[in-house]
Amino acid sequence: MHKPSRLKSAYNNVMEKLALNPDVSVTRLFAFKLALGVGLVGALTSTSVFIYYSNLQLDLTYKGFNHFFVVFKFPVSVLAAMLSMIGLIALAHRSEQSARQIQQSAKQIKLSEEQNIFSNHYKNKEEFWKYIETSPNKDYIKKHASTYDFIFPKSKLGIYMVRPLLTTSEKDAIIKTIEFTILALKDREVENRNTVIDFYHKEIQNSIYNKRVFSFDIFSLPVDVYLDDNSVDEFILYFLSSLSLAIKVYVDILNFHPEQVKGIHEELTLHFHQTSPYPEDNSHINEAYLRDGINFIRQAL
Structure with a gap:
């Protein structure tokens, strides 16, 4: 044996x-x-x-x-x-x-290589915060230890691509809300209004960028004002101002590594500029403007 x-x-x-x-x-x-x-x-x-x-x-x-x-x-x-x-x-x-x-x-x-990647990760992190401190949008970005790791999820691997501003569902929520806004501009009643509002609440007000990057909830908008026809114009201004600010801050983050910024990003930023409380300054807000905005969002975000 x-x-x-x-x-x-x-x-x-x-x-x-x-x-x-x-x-x-x-x-x-x-x-x-x-x-x-x-x-x-x-x-x-x-x-x-x-x-x-x-x-x-x-x-x-x-x-x-x-x-x-x-x-x-x-x-x-x-x-x-x-x-x-x-x-x-x-x-x-x-x-x-x-x-x-x-x-x-x-x-x-x-x-x-691993040591270089590790060293470059912390160097990039340090340079990023220096860049943010000189940015006009610095007050809109959280100065939190995890913020950088969220924005650059693969930084520890030596990959410095910025996380997209919107997830697919968040992008859908923004686009549906803009489409809803177009109908509101036409003074048309929207049958699925409550569904759109609920969808927006669920996807945008819980945006990960809101929680991890922005220093305040840019996308947390009072969508419920749609229930009050008299407040639709006010909502449109608030919604577009918040959207334009989110895009502006995001493109500013992209500019930290300029090779990530494409022409479409600059066009998007120029398109969604801050709205004004004065009606005469918002004459550009019409159906064509909003539909062009939808196309920009689909291509750039």
Whole structure:
């Protein structure tokens, strides 16, 4: 019952001893010592046997030297085989050492890259807050330790892409509200008004950017004013002002890494500019303006 396990254990021990450990010199390898020992013992033993059992005479002529290699061909072959085996062991050992060096170099490179990414992460974080402090929108951004990590979710991986301002559902809520606003401008009753309001409340007033980035709830608007027809105009101004401020702050954040800012972002910012409490300054708010805004939001956010 125990023989197989003992044989396996003995086999494993032999294989461990024969392993070409790259951390030691070739002359200290068991395989080198084994090949050298077997070769020398074989050559010396066969030479001794040939001398003892053969009637050999010393002959220092060329015939004697030639005859020497004929008589002792086997021991010489054993020595040649031993040297060949040692050469193969040395070659394999150098290969193992080279592989180990390559592996260690790769590890060092990876460790260096990780350290650089880690260092760049904190450097980028530091530079970002310096940038925010010089921004006209600095009061709209929370000075919280987790704010940067939210804005740059892959910063620790060396990727500095800014998180989108709106999720898909939040974008849908903004667009539906703008479409609703268009109908309100036309003085048309909207059958699913309450559904739109509930959807907006659920998606926008709980916006992650509101909670994690903006210093106050930009998107938390009193959508319920739709229930009061007399307040629709007031709501439109409040809604567009808040939306334009959110976009302005977001594009300002994007500008920290200018390569992320596209022309469409600048157009979006210019399009949704701050509304005015004076009606004469808001003559641009019409159906065409709002529909263009929807297209900008779909393309840029």
